[in-house]
Amino acid sequence: MSALDPGPGSDEAYRLDASKPRSIEQIVRAAGAVYRRYPLLFAILAAAVIVPYELIVLAATGYGPLRHGHENAGVYWLLLLIRSSLITPLVSALHMHVVVTIAEGQRLRLAEVARRGAMVLPVVAAAEIVSGIGIFLGSIALVVPGILLAVRWAVVAQAAALEGEGWVDALRSSRRLTTGHGWHVFGLLLVTGVLNAVVLFGARAIPLGSSSGVGSVAVGATVETLVASFSALTLALLYFDLQARREAAGAETRRATPREHAHLRDLD
Numbered sequence: 001m002s003a004l005d006p007g008p009g010s011d012e013a014y015r016l017d018a019s020k021p022r023s024i025e026q027i028v029r030a031a032g033a034v035y036r037r038y039p040l041l042f043a044i045l046a047a048a049v050i051v052p053y054e055l056i057v058l059a060a061t062g063y064g065p066l067r068h069g070h071e072n073a074g075v076y077w078l079l080l081l082i083r084s085s086l087i088t089p090l091v092s093a094l095h096m097h098v099v100v101t102i103a104e105g106q107r108l109r110l111a112e113v114a115r116r117g118a119m120v121l122p123v124v125a126a127a128e129i130v131s132g133i134g135i136f137l138g139s140i141a142l143v144v145p146g147i148l149l150a151v152r153w154a155v156v157a158q159a160a161a162l163e164g165e166g167w168v169d170a171l172r173s174s175r176r177l178t179t180g181h182g183w184h185v186f187g188l189l190l191v192t193g194v195l196n197a198v199v200l201f202g203a204r205a206i207p208l209g210s211s212s213g214v215g216s217v218a219v220g221a222t223v224e225t226l227v228a229s230f231s232a233l234t235l236a237l238l239y240f241d242l243q244a245r246r247e248a249a250g251a252e253t254r255r256a257t258p259r260e261h262a263h264l265r266d267l268d
Contacts, residue, residue, distance in 0.1 A: 016030070018103035018237075018243075019240075019247075021241055021244045021245045022241045024188045024191055027237050027238060027241055028188075031230060031234045031237055032230075034237075038098070038102075041098065042233065043226075045098070045110075045113065046095075046228050046229035049087055049091050049094070050091070050225045051221050051225070055217075058212060058217060061075055062212055063075075063211060064210070064211030064217045065211070065219075065220025066211045084132045085125050086121075086125060089124040090117060090121055091228050092124060092236075093117040093120050094114065094232075096157075096158050096161040096162055096232070097116040097117055097162075098113055098233075098236075099237065099240070100162065101113065103240070123170065124157050124160040126166075127156045127160040127170040128160075130171065131153035134149050134153070148182075150189065151186050151189070152174065152178055153171060153178075154174065154185045154188075154189060154235065155174045155177060155178070155242060156171055156173075156174040157170075158238075158239035159174050159177070159239065177239070177243065177246060181242060181245060185238065192235075196227045199227055200223060200227060203220065
């Protein structure tokens with residue numbers, strides 16, 4: 001049976017099996033399958049965050065979504081702070097709750113998903129900011145520490161959105177889930193990053209004129225929405241994948257423990 005089990009056609013019957021580990025390929029395929037099932041929902045949720053942000057940036061700086069890094073250092077870091085503290089966390093929180101709703105077999109309601117995402121935004125944003133600062137400092141130090149921290153905190157936003165604890169607990173949860181699965185997490189981050197880069201570079205290669213033109217802004221906002229949405233969906237599935245792996249390892253340990261105790265009794 002497929003990891004994605006659509007029912008006879010109703011949203012209520014559509015189920016996502018979030019209880020089983022997946023390979024990198026399976027996570028990407030599952031993300032694509034879920035996105036194809038609810039393209040309008042994911043597009044609306046991501047666009048509701050991305051489009052206003054990009055329009056505000058355009059009005060304030062004159063730079064469109066497909067800008068080629070022409071902004072000065074101050075503007076660059078300010079936009080990075082806004083994106084890391086508000087845009088990315090909100091998209092992650094919204095998509096996480098969509099995946100939870102699908103996995104539980106509940107009917108998807110846009111207003112309810114938006115409400116849940118907004119409620120956990122402060123914690124998700126705090127976790128994303130702290131992890132982002134740590135990854136940045138690690139990257140400018142020796143690069144490798146930044147990569148290690150990026151892997152360790154890969155699902156910090158998802159943990160913060162779902163577990164209902166503080167940002168410190170979200171950092172700890174992400175570290176706990178990713179421990180022992182570093183290459184798996186790194187591989188997925190790499191594959192997702194490459195796919196997103198290909199899409200972004202492809203869009204920037206289209207001769208649309210100035211980045212502030214209507215056509216360029218429309219294409220750029222659309223591409224940014226798709227990239228942000230797919231990334232958030234992929235990381236949501238990674239979170240459940242890591243949870244499933246942790247539970248499977250725990251079950252294996254519990255099964256092995258009685259046999260080990262019995263062996264010790266035989267030695268007595």
